[in-house]
Amino acid sequence: xxxxTHLQRLEAESIFIMREVIAECERPVMLYSIGKDSxxxxxxxLKAFHPARPPFPLLHIDTTWKFKEMIAFRDKVASELGLExxxxxxxxxxxxxxxxxxxxSQVHTDIMKTQALKQALDKYRFTAxxxxxxxxxxxxxxxxxxxxxxxxxxxxxxxNQRPELWAVYNTRIHKGESMRVFPLSNWTELDIWQYIxxxxxxxxxLYYARPRPVVERDGMLIMVDDARMPLHExxxxxxxxxxxxxxxxxxxxxxxxxxxxxxxxxxxxxxxxNSSERQxxxxxxxxxxxxxxxxxxxxx
Amino acid sequence: xxxxxxLIETDIAAYLKAQEQKSFLRFITCGSVDDGKSTLIGRLLxxxxxxxxxxxxxxxxxxxxxxxQGEEIDLALLVDGLAAEREQGITIDVAYRFFSTDKRKFIVxxxxxxxxxxxxxATAASxxxxxxxxxxxxxxxxTQTRRHSYIAALLGxxxxxxxxxxxxxxxxxxxxxxQIAQDYRLVAxxxxxxxxTCIPLSALHGDNVTKxxxxxxxxxxxxxxxxxxAVDVTRENSxxxxxxxxxxxxxxxxxxxxxxxxxxxxxxHTGDAITVLPSGRQSRIKSILTQAGEVGSASADQAVTLxxxxxxxxxxxxxxxxxxxxxxxxxxxxAHLLWLSERTLLPGREYLLKTTNKLIPATVTEIKxxxxxxxxxxxxxxxxxxxxxxxxxxNLSQPIAFDPYQDNRTTGSFILIDRLSNNTVGAGMLAFxxxxxxxxxxxELTVDKTRRARLKHQRPHLLWFTGLPGSGKSxxxxxxxxxxIDLGRHTYLLDGDNIRHGICKDLGFTDVDRVENIRRTxxxxxxxxxxxxxxxxxxxxxxxxxxxxxxxLLAEDEFIEIYLNTSLAVCESRDPKGLYKxxxxxxxxxxxxxxxxxxxxxxxxITINTEACTAExxxxxxxxxxQHKGYVHI
Ligand SMILES: Nc1nc2c(ncn2[C@@H]2O[C@H](COP(=O)(O)OP(=O)(O)O)[C@@H](O)[C@H]2O)c(=O)[nH]1
Numbered sequence: 001x002x003x004x005t006h007l008q009r010l011e012a013e014s015i016f017i018m019r020e021v022i023a024e025c026e027r028p029v030m031l032y033s034i035g036k037d038s039x040x041x042x043x044x045x046l047k048a049f050h051p052a053r054p055p056f057p058l059l060h061i062d063t064t065w066k067f068k069e070m071i072a073f074r075d076k077v078a079s080e081l082g083l084e085x086x087x088x089x090x091x092x093x094x095x096x097x098x099x100x101x102x103x104x105s106q107v108h109t110d111i112m113k114t115q116a117l118k119q120a121l122d123k124y125r126f127t128a129x130x131x132x133x134x135x136x137x138x139x140x141x142x143x144x145x146x147x148x149x150x151x152x153x154x155x156x157x158x159x160n161q162r163p164e165l166w167a168v169y170n171t172r173i174h175k176g177e178s179m180r181v182f183p184l185s186n187w188t189e190l191d192i193w194q195y196i197x198x199x200x201x202x203x204x205x206l207y208y209a210r211p212r213p214v215v216e217r218d219g220m221l222i223m224v225d226d227a228r229m230p231l232h233e234x235x236x237x238x239x240x241x242x243x244x245x246x247x248x249x250x251x252x253x254x255x256x257x258x259x260x261x262x263x264x265x266x267x268x269x270x271x272x273x274n275s276s277e278r279q280x281x282x283x284x285x286x287x288x289x290x291x292x293x294x295x296x297x298x299x300x
Numbered sequence: 301x302x303x304x305x306x307l308i309e310t311d312i313a314a315y316l317k318a319q320e321q322k323s324f325l326r327f328i329t330c331g332s333v334d335d336g337k338s339t340l341i342g343r344l345l346x347x348x349x350x351x352x353x354x355x356x357x358x359x360x361x362x363x364x365x366x367x368x369q370g371e372e373i374d375l376a377l378l379v380d381g382l383a384a385e386r387e388q389g390i391t392i393d394v395a396y397r398f399f400s401t402d403k404r405k406f407i408v409x410x411x412x413x414x415x416x417x418x419x420x421x422a423t424a425a426s427x428x429x430x431x432x433x434x435x436x437x438x439x440x441x442x443t444q445t446r447r448h449s450y451i452a453a454l455l456g457x458x459x460x461x462x463x464x465x466x467x468x469x470x471x472x473x474x475x476x477x478x479q480i481a482q483d484y485r486l487v488a489x490x491x492x493x494x495x496x497t498c499i500p501l502s503a504l505h506g507d508n509v510t511k512x513x514x515x516x517x518x519x520x521x522x523x524x525x526x527x528x529x530a531v532d533v534t535r536e537n538s539x540x541x542x543x544x545x546x547x548x549x550x551x552x553x554x555x556x557x558x559x560x561x562x563x564x565x566x567x568x569h570t571g572d573a574i575t576v577l578p579s580g581r582q583s584r585i586k587s588i589l590t591q592a593g594e595v596g597s598a599s600a601d602q603a604v605t606l607x608x609x610x611x612x613x614x615x616x617x618x619x620x621x622x623x624x625x626x627x628x629x630x631x632x633x634x635a636h637l638l639w640l641s642e643r644t645l646l647p648g649r650e651y652l653l654k655t656t657n658k659l660i661p662a663t664v665t666e667i668k669x670x671x672x673x674x675x676x677x678x679x680x681x682x683x684x685x686x687x688x689x690x691x692x693x694x695n696l697s698q699p700i701a702f703d704p705y706q707d708n709r710t711t712g713s714f715i716l717i718d719r720l721s722n723n724t725v726g727a728g729m730l731a732f733x734x735x736x737x738x739x740x741x742x743x744e745l746t747v748d749k750t751r752r753a754r755l756k757h758q759r760p761h762l763l764w765f766t767g768l769p770g771s772g773k774s775x776x777x778x779x780x781x782x783x784x785i786d787l788g789r790h791t792y793l794l795d796g797d798n799i800r801h802g803i804c805k806d807l808g809f810t811d812v813d814r815v816e817n818i819r820r821t822x823x824x825x826x827x828x829x830x831x832x833x834x835x836x837x838x839x840x841x842x843x844x845x846x847x848x849x850x851x852x853l854l855a856e857d858e859f860i861e862i863y864l865n866t867s868l869a870v871c872e873s874r875d876p877k878g879l880y881k882x883x884x885x886x887x888x889x890x891x892x893x894x895x896x897x898x899x900x901x902x903x904x905x906i907t908i909n910t911e912a913c914t915a916e917x918x919x920x921x922x923x924x925x926x927q928h929k930g931y932v933h934i
Binding site: 003004005006007008009010011012015016019020022023046047048049050051052053135136139142143158161162163164165166167168170172173174185186188190191194197198264265267268271272 | 308309312313316319320321322323324393394395396397398400404405407419420422423426427534547548550551552556558560562589590591599600601602603605616640652654655656657709710713714715717722723724727
């Protein structure tokens with residue numbers, strides 16, 4: 001008799017959750033955001049359904065402001081694994097010219113991400129969507145269910161969640177309602193990195209330190225990923241050795257100076273650093289309750 | 301996150317290698333507001349250096365704003381939850397926290413301790429291996445301590461740590477601690493908890509939390525964290541017989557057929573002889589598959605895919621057992637139940653029961669007693685309200701393979717789901733089978749329904765009238781029966797008068813009794829249909845669930861629902877028996893339409909607006925329908 005290690009336990013739990021969705025939910029989809037958590041989630045799906053291919057498509061909500069390297073990585077992964085990839089863009093937002101520089105991070109995120117996600121879920125009538133969120137990310141996540149019920153309007157009601165005992169998940173919904181399912185709920189950032197290391201999971205190269213063109217704004221390093229970035233007076237992109245701890249829209253994601261160019265370097269840096277991963281996300285600098293509010297409105 | 305190991309800086313590869321061997325422990329903390337629960341968790345996170353600088357800064361500013369520790373950092377704020385709750389200064393629901401040491405990763409389920417949050421604590425306990433029960437050293441063992449111990453025991457948490465907190469406020473007194481430890485031993489015995497450790501500590505000052513306290517050198521035992529690192533929890537998962545609830549059948553192509561699931565109980569090896577339940581078919585394990593390839597064996601909690609030597613029909617919901625230790629099967633159980641919903645449990649109502657891999661209609665046939673979670677006493681009761689625990693009998697529409705919950709939490713647990721709202725309304729722990737289904741074989745009856753019906757030259761079915769009191773059910777039902785008799789059919793009319801005054805005369809008009817009334821009526825109707833009769837039933841039958849339950853007692857096409865759609869105003873103006881008047885005056889309680897609900901049928905076979913036609917016209921419409929559908933030929 002052998003005892004499972006903590007990563008083996010986490011892996012088995014995630015696999016159980018994914019299989020439960022496939023066994024019970026009508027139209028599942030995996031929200032694929034291209035970051036490290038999505039990479040781990042996808043890797044777990046390959047394990048859960050082997051030798052079959054994961055029986056659901058990937059859905060990427062493209063805000064049109066993602067790093068170029070993310071998009072390249074996304075397309076490569078989907079084609080190498082032979083998985084169906086649905087890319088959804090809020091065309092209405094595009095027509096209105098919504099973007100982080102012109103409209104600010106909040107409007108941009110709401111229209112190009114939250115609204116776009118709802119559009120896509122409605123359009124394809126998905127009844128269950130896997131998300132890579134972890135409970136250790138922030139406080140409102142800490143009490144969200146693994147199978148998290150959403151109303152027809154995609155709203156989350158933190159006061160009215162279904163009790164979730166053992167691993168007996170209630171997947172029942174009425175027409176139009178849906179589930180968000182979080183197989184990585186019980187993983188921490190460190191678990192994710194250790195697992196990527198242990199399993200040799202490919203991740204977007206942006207996580208590794210490389211010389212990249214950046215400007216410094218409000219104390220944050222923003223990478224100039226394309227010509228759409230308006231440069232202020234006297235601002236001159238400089239090549240600095242940087243990497244990203246989290247990935248999103250390039251104007252909203254701060255880089256950190258680093259020399260961590262390998263996976264072990266990254267883990268070492270993370271263990272020795274003293275700021276949490278969300279610091280690099282412009283969106284979280286709002287109030288402590290901002291995430292909870294966003295999620296009630298349908299943000300993933 | 302400043303981890304302590306020097307290896308991180310000197311040899312990260314070696315550090316990662318060592319980390320791979322880390323084990324896993326899930327625990328729950330129980331205590332009421334002000335016992336120091338949040339402080340204790342905050343202290344564990346803080347002392348194991350799991351707080352980032354920016355979180356610490358946020359904490360420092362929060363502490364000044366709303367902390368209770370003056371200029372000091374208030375660790376409790378680290379673990380407080382959602383915005384609104386944070387403002388009220390309490391944690392509601394269950395929140396999960398994570399921390400790890402070099403030896404173990406921990407998941408802490410944090411739930412509030414008041415009686416109105418019993419369901420939250422039970423939720424947290426359902427996945428925990430260990431419970432920390434907080435006791436305020438100044439107050440000693442309280443009612444809540446008993447309650448928390450009972451719930452932990454009920455949900456099968458085997459290891460208990462009693463954290464006697466705030467020792468600093470009793471001068472770190474050994475006598476105080478020992479008195480509490482002794483008092484607790486009695487509680488443990490009553491709750492049937494055998495593995496109990498008491499630790500004197502101060503969460504605020506960190507005594508005996510991560511390190512032995514210098515203030516209490518009289519205490520020889522381990523501090524809390526070293527104890528959490530050392531507890532052996534493998535036994536629970538792996539000492540019991542092998543069970544493999546089939547979760548999903550993996551069929552990528554015609555050449556492969558594997559059964560995906562998670563191992564529970566002892567290990568399984570290639571070549572082992574197995575029995576599949578419920579079919580009882582036997583085979584051997586051909587291979588145990590993971591993505592990495594075939595593995596020779598799998599142990600508890602591993603998610604794998606099994607293939608078998610023989611082609612056996614297996615689907616989700618089946619359970620694979622080793623041939624020498626097959627699980628029992630039953631459709632009737634005694635079980636402990638915890639009610640999770642604001643809407644009271646109704647014995648006799650059909651709910652959906654979900655086990656680890658199967659969804660089955662089920663009813664709670666009877667609550668035998670309720671348990672007072674504060675003193676473990678059994679109290680009489682027929683039903684369960686929110687947060688109440690009881691013991692009673694269940695009837696499932698199909699047998700399932702199971703183990704008593706105390707032997708196996710996976711194959712012994714279930715939830716109950718409301719059919720209409722889809723909410724999770726109850727949780728249960730199977731105790732034992734009321735009769736061994738595997739020993740019962742239906743007698744082959746040579747005379748059956750078809751033969752009895754043929755003799756009467758008719759197609760037996762049930763015409764079920766539903767509607768408000770005074771809507772005209774009895775009148776129209778009587779006319780329909782007369783038409784049928786005139787056609788030479790064999791019928792029987794069931795209504796309030798012949799049922800309520802006889803077989804149901806022990807029942808009143810509460811929701812619970814209404815449900816039971818309809819259940820009995822449904823069973824009688826089923827027997828009569830089986831006897832070959834055309835049965836006509838006229839009952840208010842106000843709840844959708846019960847009407848559906850009756851429908852499920854019969855074959856698909858044997859149940860015809862007839863809804864008499866008459867407005868409350870019209871029914872009340874008719875008031876043939878003067879009951880509405882009495883109800884309005886408050887002389888009759890629980891009167892449908894006045895102070896008791898009527899749920900309008902969603903898809904009745906026939907709807908009749910009695911305001912727009914006479915009773916004779918209504919009866920004619922019904923006769924046309926049953927002729928048209930081929931139930932009756934003229
Ligand atoms: N207290 C109470 N008694 C009722 C209620 N409904 C019916 N009864 C009693 O139950 C008996 C049967 O009524 P029922 O079958 O509903 O009559 P129908 O609707 O006219 O066919 C009557 O004699 C009433 O005294 C109710 O809602 N509350």
